[in-house]
Amino acid sequence: MKDTKHLGKRRRIIDGLEKVRGKARYTADLSLAGMLHARPVLSPYPHAHIRAIDTAAALALPGVVAVLTGQDLNAGRTAHSRPSMLLAQDEVRFAGQPVAVVVAATEAQAADAAAVLDIDYEVLDSVDDAEQAMTDTQLVWPQGVPQADSSLAGLHGGEASVQGDETRSNIDERRVFERGDVESALAAAHIVIERTYTNARVHQSYLEPHAVVAQPGVRPGQVTVYTSTQGQYAVRSEVAGALGLRTGDVRIEPMTVGGGFGAKYGIVDALVTAVALHVDRPVRMVLSRSEDMLTTMPAPSTSIRVRLGADEHGQIVGLDVQAVIENGLFRFGHAGIIATVVGGMYRCDHVRIETLEVLTHRPPVGAYRAPGVPQALFALESSVDELAHTLGHDPLELRLQNAVQGGDSTGTGRPWPDIGLKACLERAREHPLWQSRGTVPHEGVGLAVGGWPGGFSPAGAVCRVDTDGTVRLHVGSVDISGVHSSMVLIVAETLGIDPEAVEIVQGTTDSGPYAPASGGSQVTISLSGAVLGASQQVREQLLDLAASHFEAHREDIELSEGQARVRGVAGQSVNLGELAQRGQRLPGGPGPVVAEGRAAIKGGAPGFTAQLMRVRVDPDTGHVTPLDAVCIQDVGYALNPLLVEGQMHGGAAQGLSMGLYEGMHFEGGTLTNPNFLEYVFPTSSDLPPIDAVIVERPSEHGPFGARIVGEPPITAGAAAIANAIRAAAGVRVTQLPATAEHVWQLMQQRDQQAGHPPGRTEAPHPS
Amino acid sequence: MKDTKHLGKRRRIIDGLEKVRGKARYTADLSLAGMLHARPVLSPYPHAHIRAIDTAAALALPGVVAVLTGQDLNAGRTAHSRPSMLLAQDEVRFAGQPVAVVVAATEAQAADAAAVLDIDYEVLDSVDDAEQAMTDTQLVWPQGVPQADSSLAGLHGGEASVQGDETRSNIDERRVFERGDVESALAAAHIVIERTYTNARVHQSYLEPHAVVAQPGVRPGQVTVYTSTQGQYAVRSEVAGALGLRTGDVRIEPMTVGGGFGAKYGIVDALVTAVALHVDRPVRMVLSRSEDMLTTMPAPSTSIRVRLGADEHGQIVGLDVQAVIENGLFRFGHAGIIATVVGGMYRCDHVRIETLEVLTHRPPVGAYRAPGVPQALFALESSVDELAHTLGHDPLELRLQNAVQGGDSTGTGRPWPDIGLKACLERAREHPLWQSRGTVPHEGVGLAVGGWPGGFSPAGAVCRVDTDGTVRLHVGSVDISGVHSSMVLIVAETLGIDPEAVEIVQGTTDSGPYAPASGGSQVTISLSGAVLGASQQVREQLLDLAASHFEAHREDIELSEGQARVRGVAGQSVNLGELAQRGQRLPGGPGPVVAEGRAAIKGGAPGFTAQLMRVRVDPDTGHVTPLDAVCIQDVGYALNPLLVEGQMHGGAAQGLSMGLYEGMHFEGGTLTNPNFLEYVFPTSSDLPPIDAVIVERPSEHGPFGARIVGEPPITAGAAAIANAIRAAAGVRVTQLPATAEHVWQLMQQRDQQAGHPPGRTEAPHPS
Incomplete structure (x- = not known):
């Protein structure tokens, strides 16, 4: 995308004003x-x-x-x-x-x-947690689980095939995603890192219940x-x-x-x-805040055991993962998503991923930005980090050595299209934060990578020119995270007008046009093609009207700055409103200037990220202070860099927060902190500076080369925090959030068992 | 339109249920x-x-x-x-x-x-009425009339060119529409009928203020x-x-x-x-009812002098009309409309129509269904009736002899396209009410004709198929008088579905699609082409999807009863919802089933009417009781006969009401009856039976041959009432409403001046 006037330029979010003026109607x-x-x-x-x-x-x-x-x-x-x-x-x-x-x-x-x-x-009596669910004889659904509906999970682009079926138990579904012979591979490995990682349920914590x-x-x-x-x-x-x-x-x-x-x-x-x-x-x-936290669908707690084998050169040779997903009352279906990503970050011929979807008497879980992936990558990326430390390899170089690229397999066996994981790692290598790591006592810089395959669905959009020159874009998408602020740029670019002259009209289910949900990172990528198509047809109609207005050849008309002109003829112009009026008012004339675009892209445009976190760990209390965050992300092409950075900031903040702060506490089966006083997440003043670094490796499928953006930035933060703590304090965090108490206990163990770190393998002290 | 399944069939109005259930949101x-x-x-x-x-x-x-x-x-x-x-x-x-x-x-x-x-x-001091306005030296706008905006009048399809301009006076505009040499023609005529007709202001009297x-x-x-x-x-x-x-x-x-x-x-x-x-x-x-009647824009009072000359065979040879239109504070622009119709009902080479738009200190007037035409045709059709009586000719045959047809001139000189005025008169001739006229003492049957040129503007419409098979039609038109109830039939016919499966989505100015206002009788005729276009494109998309579903040739697919089938292959079908789902859900698929139609018809499709009224006139009091009404109207093609008849009933009732009941009373410049107790119009129990007789002479321009429908039925009723009174009591009503007092006074004059009827000409006693 060369020589654009609006696309690819930083432009403020279109609904900002109504929100800061208190005019948005909720x-x-x-x-x-x-x-x-x-x-x-x-x-x-x-x-x-x-x-x-x-x-x-x-x-x-x-x-x-x-x-x-x-x-x-x-x-x-x-x-x-x-x-x-x-x-x-x-x-x-x-x-x-x-x-x-x-x-x-x-x-x-x-x-x-x-x-x-x-x-x-x-x-x-109640089944309160996953462990009890898998060992107790009491069943959450003694008569069998009511037939599940997978429509919501489907929105998040999970791809999986059910390979196992259980006799009646609280394990609602067991799936095994397998390639090669993982047991033989691990047995033959030079080194195997094995640990189990757990995390608390976390809530999406939107401000509006x-x-x-x-x-x-x-x-x-x-x-x-x-x-x-x-x-x-x-x-x-x-x-x-x-x-x-x-x-x-x-x-x-x-x-x-x-x-x-x-x-x-x-x-x-x-x-x-x-x-x-x-x-x-x-x-x-x-809903009140506490009702909202008690009755809605948070992210699951998981317990993920990873066995990661490598040869002496740091080449990964086997990966065995068992993920227990505590679903509450109904299975949501995180398995496929987890398997796709966890088994698809590093090249490896021998992989087995087993997922156990466990039911309890807790609220059913649901989707939270890249559902299941921050939890799963916390386990995987902690393991990879531990592998590097154990082998004495550089954690970044070890990742680069093993990272997947286009054509390599995802966790469910399909090949990735072209992706930018390695490009992100290469950019991380150059980053000052990575270059300067390891120089301050009790501080450490952690690295983790993440990614998200992303969905793509057909979509429609209608573009109209009004008689005063206002161009309206009618869409069926919901504007969260600035989706529509990018769409106006596509229209403005195509019609040669100012983005301010483009208004978004929000469709309902009956006024359409159809668009996929604003979730699963798919909406921008799905919608932009339709918006482009509609704008291009409107452009053609405007050229026709202008040609007849000027009695000129259509090819000689140019559209710019809201005007149509005959190329090379100075002083004469007609604005788009007048052209629309011509079409709309003339009896027998061509009619209103309007077109609907339909688009259906052919394949995914996955987005990958590499994140760095710098933390300080208090040696006396275990308290972790985040000092710096870097979110490097391949977005293919940033339609509006300002909003892309906003997504990266928000995702990195949520990942960090999962790593350090957030957790829903249950006593028995009952949530005890259903409020924002006891359920802690950082305010903007608690957050460290976040450096959003955009990588643009164009996707073959995404419009203008754009890739999915929304989900990747949340995927790596928690793992990067854990790895930063490892770098700062030499301890391996195995549960999230990494509270001061947990880190302090790990440090206690470290000091007590000096030379005998937990797990099968040797782990050095922090450098 | 042969072999239709839905078009041309009587089908109930789609918003009836919400209204009778009290669910409509006003x-x-x-x-x-x-x-x-x-x-x-x-x-x-x-x-x-x-x-x-x-x-x-x-x-x-x-x-x-x-x-x-x-x-x-x-x-x-x-x-x-x-x-x-x-x-x-x-x-x-x-x-x-x-x-x-x-x-x-x-x-x-x-x-x-x-x-x-x-x-x-x-x-x-105030200028209270037209007479004072034209004679007094006081000006309503001493500094000149603020620049007028003709946009509203433009909606009603008036065509006229200003031919005169006045020095400063309360006559805001004087126009003369002239062809031939009317003075010479009248001087040479065998007979000239001259009278002046006046009418009160009437209010549109919608139920919702x-x-x-x-x-x-x-x-x-x-x-x-x-x-x-x-x-x-x-x-x-x-x-x-x-x-x-x-x-x-x-x-x-x-x-x-x-x-x-x-x-x-x-x-x-x-x-x-x-x-x-x-x-x-x-x-x-x-607004409260009285506020509404005091501050809104009713129909003007007019005073119209007609001189109508004919030869001994009843051939009209000259027509001279002077219409004084009392506008209130601002000119609305009735002149062109009045001239078009009054000068365009009968073939005549010598016509002059002078219009005087007069300003007073009264509320500005506005549009009321066929603005100005019921008033003007009261004058013209009374004159024609009087001409027939005077010559001893049959009023219907005299009209047939002179009536315009396609190619003849309108009052402003343009030719009419093909029209059905004569067809309506021929149908009236056969009607039992006409056949049996003149048989009961004190009763009479009056005939009058009317018509309306009608507008036509470009319009758009969007048609979508939802995944459950619901077909949505998104329109920018407002549904009054059942417009949308006809549009669903066009969609149903095109897609082979039940009209109940079609839902209307009401557009706003920002969600579009563009449509002209539901006024000036133009919306159905303007919109149907766009609706047809959108439906036909959707049909093509469905055929493509079905062909790929069945792996069959596109030409072999048929759509009926909401299903697509391969012609000649029994037992296999797919419903429209499944086809839409296929388009909408398939990654890389064609996308949602949706299309926008744009249409701009090339010429008008005027509608004409002939109306019969039977009344009884009480010989002692002058009280007039309406006994029967017949509204014969050429609608070209009745998309939905039930709703066309509804329009005819409503229009005929309003015309009758103008003839007998309605009048805004002013004392000085102040309205004294701004309420529905003192401003009288008939309830349904006051109305006589109304026989709506549909004539279908297809228009070359209207979709499916349809003509404009809304305005014609109001145009002839008041005149038909006046002519019925003439037939029943031998008196010529010259002011509206024809109150008992007015008729009684006329009868008194008739009896006192037996043998000397008012006006220049001889008028016989009633037959």
Whole structure:
């Protein structure tokens, strides 16, 4: 992309102004005529029998319109996923599960009534964690797991084939992804590094809790749902599926999203819709922070055992991974994603990845930016780092030596297209932070790599020119992370106009155009082709109109700065608005200037990253202070570098935060820190400087050479933190978050067992 | 159109259910977060100086946010039309003109504060009616009329060239449309009928008063306007023009319309928008019935003198018309429309039509279904009827003898395309009501003809197939009078699906697609080509997808009943939803099934009507009872006969009502009956049976041969009523409405002056 005027240039985000001026309308700001307010009542127990629900006291309070239970709403339907769950009936299966909904005229009246609702529970034994789930005889689903729906996982581009099936147990699915003969390879290896890595559940921690307004339509079963979502078509499927409605009867209007990160695909939307249809009134439900943390779908805790074998030259010869994924009540399907990435970072002929999807009486897990990959790469990249330390090799050079490139195999056996993992590592090698590592006591620089295959789906877009010259781009995508701020650049570039003259029109499920969800890193890459196609057709129409206006040859027309001119003829121009007017107003004329582009790209454009973290580890307390972060990422072509850097900053920050701070704490099966006081993540003042380094190795498939951007930056941060701690303090972090207590204990062990580090292999002290 | 499955078949209106279930959301139902309520304060005087406005008492009331006057809002801008008027400043120029707006937290608080607002008026002399305006020396605009905007009149397809210009007077414009030598022709005529006909102002009397919600946008000057309108693009131009905003910054969301009839093009929209931008909050204003009747734009009163000359065979040889149109404060521009029709109903080489557009201190007039034509045809068709009576000719045969056909001249000199006036008259001749006329004492059957040239503008439409098989048609037109109920039939016919599977998506000014306003009888005819084009492209896409699905030749695929099949291969089918899914989901696949059609038809498709009315005239009181109505109309091709008949019923009823009931009464310049108790129109139980007889003479330009439908049926009813009274009682009604008092007086004159009827010519007693 040479000689562009707008593409590839830093340009501010288009929805910034409305957000800083407080003008953005979130779902919670919506007030419809006759609207009622709903409050969910959540189970405090992970597993219990509902003996009785006495609604009399709640119903007697002023303003209360209805108190609804599973009997009122479920209509005999069985939930098979978190989004399809309405209300618990007879039995609750996780602490935080909605048991009833109170509907009242005001928010406060609903809350008051919810507080006095009398539910009689008989508390039952619960399956609280993965270890118990795999050893206990108690089953989470004694009658078998309700049929699962994989539609959400499908959004995240996982590719896998089920290879095993278990007899009835809490292991819902066991899969083995295997190539070569890993046992022989490890047996013959010069060195094998083996360790098990665990991590806590983490929550997506968007600032805006889930919020939904559902408004019944004209005909029975018709409904409009206003919701904070990343993808209106996905929510539509969930709501229609859960309630047995016709897809076309469910109209989703996506509202401004106050943070998504994989979690905004309609978790309580079916419930709120069912309530609205039941009371036949518009109903709003806005979750409180603690309700949101208790009842939504966080990232799973995992326990991942890695055996990594190499020859004496540092060449990786065998990789054996067993990943236990604690899913809560329903399997979400992280296995394929984990296997694809973990088995696809380094060239190796002998790989086995076994995944165990385990069910417990905890809230079902869901997608969180690159689902499962930060956890899995924490395990893999810690192992690789340990391998380098053990062999006395440079961790960067060892990675470069083994890193995959185009044509090498992913973890599920398909070949990667052209990728930039090595390019990122080469850029990391030159970075001052890497060059200056190891010079300050108690400080260390850690390196880890990451990546994400990314999805790609067909999409459409409509481009129109209005009579005042405004160009409107109608899209069905949801604008999170600045997607639309890049699309306006494509239009501006194609039509020779200022990006400010391009307005985005947000489509709903009925006004379209179709676009995939803004998740799985696919939306920009899927949408840009359609936007380009629509703009190019509009350009052709404008050229035709200008040619007839000037009575000139079409080939002699040029479009620039919002004007059409005859090339080489000075002083005469017509603006795009006048051309649109010509098309639109002339009886018998060509008609409005408008075109719809459809695009479907042919293959993926995966994005890889190399990240560096510099930390200081307090030798007395184990407290880790992050000092510097570097996120190097191959984005193929940065449509708008400012926004690409924003993605890299945010992802790196979340990775770092998973490494050092975040963890959902459970006692028994119950979450004990469902709030932002006790669930800790860094504020901007806690974060170190983050250097975002863009690498541009064009993809053959992505428009303009662009690659996926959103997910890669979160994948390597936690591992890089762990490796930095290793570099600073000589200890190998094996659980996340790497709290001061954990690091201190590791340092204690290190000092007690000097010369005998944990695991089968030798590990040197920090350099 | 042979062998259609859906087109041309009677099918119920698609928005019927939402309306009868009370689910339609009108503008007054809209409640936005933080919304305030505005009440206008209207001048009680037609002409006054505003000495002072004391806002203190109003501002002191609870909930009052602002009391705004012209000084706050007008910003020095001069209004040149009713829609561009904000608030009176210094001087009020009609009774009903908004002088201030009170903004409060609730509707009731705003009303309370409006009631105590203290405005000190100095009452001035006013120009109260057309006669005074033309004779008095007082000028309505002593400094000259502010520059007029003809955009609204343009919507109604008037074609005229200004031929005269006056020195400063209250006659804002005088035009003469002339062909041949009318004075010589009349002088040489065998007979000349001369009379002057007058009519009262009438109001469009939609059930839903004007209602607007304006919501300021993110950037200064950006605003969204929710409004009851017939055309969002027209309102956008009005609001942007009046407030000096960028057109693209004004987003209009057209709401469900509770009756339009030409009046819903944004009369108070600029005012409400200015208020919302001033207080920087969403603001709703819903006019009360009396406010609505006082401050909006009714149809003008006119005084039309006709001189009609014929030879002894009944051949019309000369027509001289002078029409005085009482416009109120601003000229609306009825002249061209009146001239086109009045001078274009009968073949005649010598025609002069002079129009005088007169200004008074009354509310500015506006469009009411076929603006000016019912009034003008009351004059013309009464004259033609009188000519037949005088000559002793059959009124129907005389009309047939003289009626225009394709190629004959309109009143402004252009030729008519092919038209069906004669076909309607021939059908009337056969009608039992005509056949049985004249058999009952004190009863009579009157005949009159009418017509409307109709507009045509380019339009766009988008058609999409959703994954559940729902087909969505995205249009920028507003659904009044069942427009969209016909569009779904075009889609259903093209794609081989049930019309129930087609959903309409209502576009806004930013989501498009562009369509002309639902007025001037043009929207169906303009839109259907675009809808057909979009559907046909979607059909092609579906055929491609089905061919690849079945691995069959594209030509062998057939689409019917929502399924695609290979012709001649039984048992295999795929539904449209599956095909859409194939297009939408397949990576690298063709993408979503969607297409936008653009259409711009090449010429008009005028619609003509012949109407019969049977009345009984009480010989003692003059009271007229309508007994039967017949509306015969050439619609070219009835896309949906049920809805075409609905238009015919409604138009005939309004014409009848103008003839017998409706009239706005002024004392001085002030309206004295601004309510539905004193402004009388018939309820459904007052109406006689209306027989709607569809004639289908296909138009060469209209899609499927269809002609314009909306306006013709209102044009002839009042004249037919007058002619029925002539047939029943032998008296010639010369003013509308034909009240019992007027008819009784005519009968008194008839009896007193037996043998000496008014006018230059002989008129026989009734047969």
